[in-house]
Amino acid sequence: MSVDASFEQLGDFLRACRARVGPEEVGLPVFGRKRRVAGLRREEVAQLAGVSVDYYVRLEQGRGQHVSDAVLDAIGRALRLDPTEYEHMWDLARPTRVSARQLAPSTARPGVQVLLDRIDAPAFVLGRCMDVLTWNPAADAVMGLSAMAPHERNMARHTFLSPDADRFYPDWERVAADTVAFLRLDAARHSHDARMAALVEELSAGNPCFRPLWDAHQVAEKTHGTKRLRPADGTVLDTAYETLSFPGDPDLMLVVYTTAPRTARVGAEPSVTAARP
Template sequence: MDEQPETVPEPAGGLDRRAELSEFLRTRRARLKPEDVGLPDFGRHRRVPGLRREELAQLAGVSVAYYTRLEQGNGRNVSAEVLDSIARALRLTDAEHAHLMHLAKPKQHKKKQAVRTQQVRGPLRQLLDMMDGFPAYVSGRRSDILAWNRMAAAVFGDWSELPPQDRNWARLVFLRPEYRDLYVEWDQKASDMVSYLRMDAGCHPDDPRLSALVGELSVKSEEFRQLWATHDVKEKGYGVKRIRHPLVGEMTLNFESFRLPDDSEQTLITYHAEPGSPSAEALRLLASWGADATRAGTGASSR
């Protein structure tokens, strides 16, 4: 399938990096208890959830005033070494550590860069078409769906029937009810999508289209709004998804994510089933039905 250039008018504005940094640190601190980090808890009533600022500062080896300024969103002069210490004190994951670095020490640009059109290389589209029998697609910034193969359309829905601006995983998951039926563990899929968007927001806080997407979803979906407030972040990785397909029933599919070496904003995601499993047979049936399966699909693109 050909990728679709972005044609949506560019809105103004972006996410508030200082507010993002402040809320991220606050929520990470709130999830820790004194006993989690080896500090005594004398059973006194705690007015705030999780660790106090002074407790976190002690663990990180910085002054309370220094940490307080950082949690208020002022990371301009903080060193990478101090951020590493705070990340260790907060027990951050690798993805959370990277997110903290992006928020506190963003890359500086001499001038604001225009949001470029996301392009998928021709050879990569050819590779997608050659992966016959296995669903695969390429996602870009903001989890936009840029290109996909026939099997992806048969499993997830024919995205070619959607307007370009709607070919976005977050919009599909939160705004289209049929995707609630498609994913057996929809709650986990929804949580993952928000975590990916948060990670993207840390890398590109000045992306006006991302800001507009977050604003739209926050207005239209209470579930998105609640998940966005958690400030959880995650990198696309690997795992298992259970799909409830209208034609072949429930499938258990393994997925892998491959960040492209020449464009770190694009990721190739592939799905496969365990050889000899009922899910593998279901994929074989969808492949043999060809265009009929694609047209039926999940109904996601035609309802």
């Protein structure tokens, strides 16, 4: 995503957030006549943020190259952004340029694999764009990663492009929304990453459910949560997960599913046959 595209995304994000905030939530009077827009009007956001309507309109039009820190803070408060949304707004307003040597690694260092192999629960490492870089036998038993083609070892591709996804994820709609919300966050943090832009286009073309979720501009961290999985043997696993970042490699995440031992099948041969997108 180019710098200009980042400011355009900032405008889209502000419009989406504005539509999600009702006037009553921010103490504005609501009159009897029907409002023509969902959420706040642009002039109401400008009033709450203490800026001119023209200035705020320019931001929503993608002309936010010189927005000040104070204005960003004020708009964040006016739109009642949560900490993750607030950070996302700043990432879009302050796009960074980095050299190729600063890009995230495409593989995990050997010591990480040693760590994975010592974890009894299903565990794997995610890289940029939600690529699965490496995993342990327990994760392979549940997800069938070693049976997948290398380009298929990507959580977003598997969610939206695999014909097996709605069986593997019984709560597919929730998983899909969570996946897109994290991709949105990651894309803003790395506006230079052409691979992310290509992935978004691939998912948009490959699944009609993706684009509406992407255009909703919801953002969420992938820190912890719960997920329901159904491996090839038909067992439904209700599992929690935790994620940890690696010091020195902040774009890599260790994901651990805290599945019950009887269902994790630690050390079993891969049982999920990869479905080709």
